Amino acid sequence: MMTSIFIAVAVLTIAAIVFGIILGFAADKFKVEGNPIIDQVEALLPQTQCGQCGYPGCRPYAEAIANGDKVNKCPPGGTATMEKLAELMGVEPEPLNQEAQEAVKKVAYIREDECIGCTKCIQACPVDAILGAGKLMHTVIAKDCTGCDLCVEPCPVDCIDMLPVETTLKNWDWKLNAIPVTLVSESLEDR
Amino acid sequence: MAFKIASSPHVGTTLQTAKVMQRVVLCLIPGIAAQLYFFGYGTLLQIAIAIITAYAAEATILALRNRPIKSTLADNSALVTALLLAIAIPPLAPWWVIVIGTLFSIIIVKHLYGGLGNNLFNPAMAGYVLLLISFPVQMTDWVSPMSAAQQSVDISYAWKVIFNSTSDIILTGHNLAIDGTTMATPLDTLKTDLSMGLTTHESLAKPIFSSMTGLGWFEVNFAFLIGGLIMLKLKVIRWHISFGILTALFICSSFGFLLNPDTHVSPIMHLFSGGTMLAAFFIATDPVTAATSARGRIIFGAMIGALIYVIRTFGGYPDAVAFAVLLANMCAPFIDHYVRPRTYGHRSGS
Amino acid sequence: MLTLLEQLDKGSLWQSPGGIHPPELKQLSNQQAISRLPLAKQFVVPIPQVGEQARLLVDVGQTVLKGQVLTEGNGFIYLPVHAPTSGTVTAIKPVASNHASGLPVLSCIIDADGNDTWCDLIVSEPSALTNDEIISKIKLAGIAGMGGAAFPTHIKLNTASEIDLVIINGVECEPYITSDDRLMREHSDEILKGVEIIHRLLNPQRIIIAIEDNKPEAAEAMQQAINHSKLPANSARVTVIPTKYPSGGEKQLIQIITGKEVPSGCLPSQLGIVVQNVGTAFAIQDAIYYGKPLVERVVTLTGKNIHRPGNYWLPIGTPVSTALKLVDFSPSSDQKLIIGGPMMGYAINNAYVPILKGTNCILAPSNDEISPDSDEKACIRCGECAIACPALLLPQQLFWHAKAEEYDKAASFNLQDCIECGCCSYVCPSDIPLVEYYRIAKSALRVEAEEKVLAEQAKQRFEARLQRLEDEKLAREAKAKEAAEKRQANMKSSDKDAVAAAMARIAAKKAAQSNDVNQQTDIQNNQAVSDSVNKKSAVSAAIARAKAKKAAQATPPPSSAENNTLQQDNSIGNVAEVSMSQQDRIAAAVARAKAKKAAQHNQVITSDVVVNDSASVSTLEIDSTVNDKKAKVAAAIAKAKAKKLQQVGIANDTDGNELADVSSITKTAVASSIGSEKLVTESKTDIGSLDKKARVALAIAKAKAKKSPQGHDRTAADESSSSLPINLNTQISNGTSTSSDNEIIADAEPENVEQDKKARIAAAVAKAKAKKLQQTESSNVKSALSDISTRASQTENVDTAALDKKAKVAAAVAKAKAKKLAQQAEKKD
Incomplete structure (x- = not known):
């Protein structure tokens, strides 16, 4: 009777030691560098760096999400991003906490003759996409603009517009039924 | 002037879904004819009831789902x-059997899964299985096959049996008015005999097996085979599943x-x-409930056969x-997932 | 086992999966020879690369000759654009493109002069050219793939890979199209000359001309042309392949001829294979032998609604509408116009689009030739699409995911390998426009990929910016520390006595000036105002308004629960109240700010006055002695400015009185202030020229004054200030006064101002702001709307009266603001 108890205890102890060693090796061997979830979250975020989530940029928000913050604070990403985040984090999707922006991608445009050269928008731009110097006209590098809206507010003369990105042959979305059927003026056709 | 816009291609086949289905129906005709010949006109009434019920159910549910009724x-x-x-159930089963079966097929199996194209199970077979499990007596009493000369189940007789609400006729069919009209199918008989310890040879000596695989059944199956071959020829179906x-x-x-x-009957019998x-x-x-790729379909068919x-x-x-088809239906998505054809320009497996 | 080359020589063929056999209908257009149509009067030449990789060489009104190059660029995929005929460029504007989207692209409109005069063509013998010269000639001729995709040919012919096999694609598998068929029948020798050039450039082991078996005449003609061509014996052959759509696709053709598959995402050149269209070979021949750029091509005009169907030589840029008119096109109701064949061609809604290099067919079918529009029905998973797919895809799975917009899942089913041939849609019994779904899904995936790249760039830029800000901060801190250390060192070495002396002198000076202070404070005030009226006035007005607007936005709208009913009942009144209360609040804030500013002004002013005083003194002295011309000029400019600003001031203000008053003084004040300021620098340089040491000392003193910190370290500033004047004092009195005055400024009000200039501007801005707000306050209290109108009128006044550009801008801004406010008011209503 006693021996069987001893055997059981011994077996369990040995098993515990063996598994402990295995686990220890596994923890060492398959150690995860950093916190990959943050990178995954960040990869999903739109990188507009707009700060509308309340964090100074997308990376901090990604860290916050990884630490349990809500996934619905990214208006530029829209519902699609929120759903992906919810899926990644294994939480229920929630509606965006701000009014969802229209899906149209926009870029900032400075009405250049109205610009007074105050540089305030330059300081506000999170991606350094505005070019200019004090008392000189500024302009937006359209290809680098993320459409984050942050430059509109600081402008003292309100000369920044957010314009939707123009559709060209390259970014056309092939939605045929969206093509307006326009009548070409006969004069042009007859020439 | 402005011209009309449409997506390419601008030409297409004229073989549309409705036409495909129509051809299926036409190809069923030899089989149905054989069935009528050997098992009487009960099937005809069942078909009529089933069609009326099916269209009524479909129209109602489409209206409820706010879908276009007429085109669907x-x-x-x-x-x-x-x-x-209607073909699958016994020709003299009471009318409510086919009505319940059809309603279940159309409403539950087809439309609650999203309508044509989205159903997981074959509607007809799911309905059949429901009936088989719920009403085993009615579903296993088949009309005994007759030669044309002996045909005893005419339309009026079938009508009387099918619509007789007092179902004692069916329940006690073996010894009452229609004695000799209904009986177990050959496979059923065989199964019972085998379980009673008889050998296949002894069982097959019974009069029901006077034809090669049971009177009438061989001919009916042969007629369906002919219809099926016509469908293959018309390219209404592809060969993979049937072959499997x-x-x-x-x-x-x-x-x-x-x-x-x-203890095992011959392959021909099967x-x-x-x-x-x-x-x-x-x-x-x-096609809705089968696997989609060619290889997948062979596997799907083989699975049903086995x-x-x-x-x-x-x-x-x-x-x-029915059970085999439903079980295979369940596996179809699985088969599709694992049997993907190799895309052009990709190495196999990717 | 035969080698690939042996099998090629035998003409072995492999099976390409899938494919369909649509009705060919080629006999409509392949019966007569290629002919010419009368020249169009107007041509549209799209120049999409201009602005990205190319520069436009012509201008509106310029005369161009046929074949003249219109653009210049040097990108890798840049292809020059040529004038299709001689004539005049009448416009350069966006015109609807020959593209499924019909979106406008920048185009040159050329009105033909009817002469069709060629520009100078460089005729050359290919044997005299190097390979590089041939390639560059092909590029300069603007040759692009003529089969439809219009990929620049010079890139294909300049591949780095070793090429074993060249396939000349004469398959033309699309129904209706016969342009290559006719070209091969009529110009086989020319095509072969082009093939010879390709052979020379790529030096392949074999050249195969692939032709479908429904074009026996073309195959015959090409075989004969090979027989008397200069190609090495047995290196070229015609291989007739069975008719099946889409065997003319590059990947499918390679599979049929060689049995190899082009790996996904790779180019055929990686297999050592290049595919060229017969039309391209013809164009190469034209470019090399005759120097002709690609300005015309064979286009099949067909369909039952074209009454003279056939193949025609059409200059590139001919509007489709013109071409159709010339072949008796009679549109039916719901006419479709298809560019390309019925399988892959796209329908256009506007016929005024140019014929492009890749436009091989214009199809105007009657309604019984094409499928009627039918609604998409449910997919029954029949799998016909998978059987027809030449890329071995599972179209219904793709459709499933594309329809659900699960594009990443569609991509996992290799959506990117879809060649959009349309076989799946063709066989679909449910009339599902599968290809359309795939195109949308593909473009969505493309956009997604691009956005990913952009997001990555944005991230990098954001991080770079953070890094830069961090670096700047560190640099600033280091500098401040260094300066502090320096100051510490200075303080130690400075003489206490000197400090005392300086303090005494300052006190004395202050006392002496105190008489003037009051008087000059007025002037200074006015000056400040005028300064603000000066270029800053408009700006500050705009700023003030923008602020007011933001403040208005910041106050919560009257939509809280308890307000709701009230608002419904008496919404207008409520809004008015709210707006008033907002304005009141703003006014209060403004008043406070004003008071604060006013308090600061006294300090600022004293310092400024001193500066001006001393500066003017020095100016007068130096001006007379040095006789500086520049100073005079500056003074004159200042005066003119003051005058202008006075006008602005008057126009700008409704009360008028205050500013009118101000502006009268402004004239002199501004003149003196601006002039003197300029002259201060002059004087400094002059002094410097007199005494270098003094200048250095002065500079140091100035720098010190600048650096003197705001609140604390006053003694340090004092000490440094006093130490320097002593040095200076001994040498030049002028310099002393200037520098010491500077010090006094720093001393007098170190809390608010680092530099006198800044302080002045700030004061001016604040004042102007306050004033504006006062105005808006008073008018707003009356009513929000009247305010808007008055301001609009005010600003209009400014607009007409003011010459200053900034003022105009401000006016525009103000107008916009007024508009916005009006809209807001309406909304609130």
């Missing part, structure tokens, strides 16, 4: 479902027959009795077509 009814898919179910079913059933039953002819040919060409080939044999031989039910 025109695709003839409800017609095919109703026909298949018949080959697998043949291989399995040959194996069993060679191993022990006393291929030409029960609903084998109907299933192989008309039921399992329902299941038919296994259930017939070892299961509790005499015929197994």
Whole structure:
């Protein structure tokens, strides 16, 4: 009777030691560098760096999400991003906490003759996409603009517009039924 | 002037869904004719009831789902479902059997899954299985096959039996007015006999097996085979599923027959009795619930064939077509997931 | 086992999966020879690369000759654009493109002069050219793939890979199209000359001309042309392949001829294979032998609604509408116009689009030739699409995911390998426009990929910016520390006595000036105002308004629950109240700010006055002695400015009185202030020229003054200030006064101002702001709307009266603001 108890205890102890060693090796061997979830979250975020989530940029928000913050604070990403985040984090999707922006991608445009050269928008731009110097006209590098809206507010003369990105042959979305059927003026056709 | 815009291609085949279904129906005609010939006109009444019920149910549910009614009814898919179910059930089953079966097929199996194209299970077979489990007596009393000369089930007689609400006739059919009209199917008889310790030879000596695989059944199956071959020719169906079913059933039953002819019937018996040919060409080939790729379809068919044999031989039910088809339906997404064709320019496996 | 080359020589063919056999209908257009149509009067030449990789060489009104190059660029995929005929460029504007989207692209409109005069063509013998010269000639001729995709040919012919096999694509598998068929029948020798050039450039082991078996005449003609061509014996052959759509696709053709598959995402050149269209070979021949750029091509005009169907030589840029008119096109109702064949061509809604290099067919079918529009029905998973797919895809799975917009899942089913041939849609019994779904999904995936790249760039830029800000901060801190250390060192070495002396002198000076202070404070005030009226006035007005607007936005709208009913009942009144209360609040804030500013002004002013005083003194002295011309000029400018600003001031203000008053003084004040300021620098340089040491000392003193910190370290500033004047004092009195005054400024109000100039501007801005707000306050209290109108009128006044550009801008801004406010008011209503 006693021996069987001893055997059981011994077996369990040995098993515990063996598994402990295995686990220890596994923890060492398959150690995860950093916190990959943050990178995954960040990869999903739109990188507009707009700060509308309340964090100074997308990376901090990604860290916050990884630490349990809500996934619905990214208006530029829209519902699609929120759903992906919810899926990644294994939480229920929630509606965006701000009014969802229209899906149209926009870029900032400075009405250049109205610009007074105050540089305030330059300081506000999170991606350094505005070019200019004090008392000189500024302009937006359209290809680098993320459409984050942050430059509109600081402008003292309100000369920044957010314009939707123009559709060209390259970014056309092939939605045929969206093509307006326009009548070409006969004069042009007859020439 | 402005011209009309449409997406390419601007030409297309004229073989549309409605036409495909229509051809299926036309190809069913030889089989139905044979069935009428050997089992009387009960089937005709069942077909009529099933079609009316199916269209009514489909129209109602489409109205409830806010879907276009007219164009959807025109695709003839409800017609095919109703026909298949009506053919599958005993010709003299009471009217409410086919009504329940059809309603279940159309409403539950088809529309609650999202309508044509989205259903997981073959509607006709799911309806059949429901009936088989719920009303085993009504579903296993088949009309005994007659030669044309002896035909005793005419329209008026069938009408009387089917619509007689006091169902004692059916329940006690073996010894009352229609004695000699209804009886178990050959497969059923065989199964009972085998379980009673008789050998296949002894069982097959019974009068019901006067034809090669049971009177009438061989001819009906043969007629369905002809209809199926016409469908293949018309390219209404592709050969993969039918080939899979018949080959697998043949291989399995040959194996069993060679191993022990006393307890296993011949492959011919398997291929030409029960609903084998109907299933192989008309039921399992329902594209909605089958696997999609060519290889997947062969696997899907083989699975049905093997299941038919296994259930017939070892299961509790005499015929197994419906169960085999439903089980294979369940596996279809799985098969599709694992049997993906290799895309052009990709190495195999990717 | 035969080698590939042996099999090629035998003409072995492999099976390409899938494919369909649509009705060919080629006999409509392949019966007569290629002919010419009368020249169009107007041509549209799209120049899409201009602005990205190319520069436009012509201008509106310029005369161009046929074949003249219109653009210049040097990008890798840049292809020059040529004038299709001689004539005049009448416009350069966006015109609807020959593209499925019909979106406008920048185009040159050329009105033909009817002469069709060629520009100078460089005729050359290819044997005299090097390979590089040939390639560059091909590029300069603007040759692009003529089969439809219009990929620049010079890139294909300049591949780095070793090429074993060249396939000349004469398959033309699309129904209706016969342009290559006719070209091969009629110009086989020319095509072969082009093939010879390709052979020379790529030096392949074999050249195969692939032709479908429904074009026996073309195959015959090409075989004969090979027989008397200069190609090495047995290196070229015609291989007739069975008719099946889409065997003319590059990947499918390679599979049929060689049995190899082009790996996904790779180019055929990686297999050592290049595919060229017969039309391209013809164009190469034209470019090399005759120097002709690609300005015309064979186009099949067909369909039952074209009454003279056939193949025609059409200059590139001919409007489709013109071409159709010339072949008796009679549109039916719901006419479709298809560019390309019925399988892959796209329908256009506007016929005024140019014929492009890749436009091989214009199809105007009657309604019984094409499928009627039918609604998409449910997919029954029949799998016909998978059987027809030449790329071995599972179209219904793709459709499933594309329809659900699960594009990443569609991509996992290799959506990117879809060649959009349309076979799946063709066989679909449910009339599902599968290809359309795939195109949308593909473009969505493309956009997604691009956005990913952009997001990555944005991230990098954001991080770079953070890094830069961090670096700047560190640099600033280091500098401040250094300066502090320096100051510490200075303080130690400075003489206490000197400090005392300086303090005494400052006190004395202050006392002496105190008489003037009051008087000059007025002037200074006015100056500040005028300064603000000066270029800053408009700006500050704009700023003030923008602020007011933001403040208005910041106050919560009257939509809280308890307000709701009230608002419904008496919404207008409520809004008015709210707006008033907002304005009141703003006014209060403004008043406070004003008071604060006013308090600061006294300090600022004293310092400024001193500066001006001393500066003017020095100016007068130096001006007379040095006789500086520049100073005079500056003074004159200042005066003119003051005058202008006075006008602005008057126009700008409704009360008028205050500013009118101000502006009268402004004239002199501004003149003196601006002039003197300029002259201060002059004086400094002059002093410097007199005494270098003094200048250095002065500079140091100035720098010190600048650096003197705001609140604390006053003694340090004092000490440094006092130490320097002593040095200076001994040498030049002028310099002393200037520098010491500077010090006094720093001393007098170190809390608010680092530099006198800044302080002045700030004061001016604040004042102007306050004033504006006062105005808006008073008018707003009356009513919000009247305010808007008055301001609009005010600003209009400014607009007409003011010459200053900034003022105009401000006016525009103000107008916009007024508009916005009006809209807001309406909304609130």
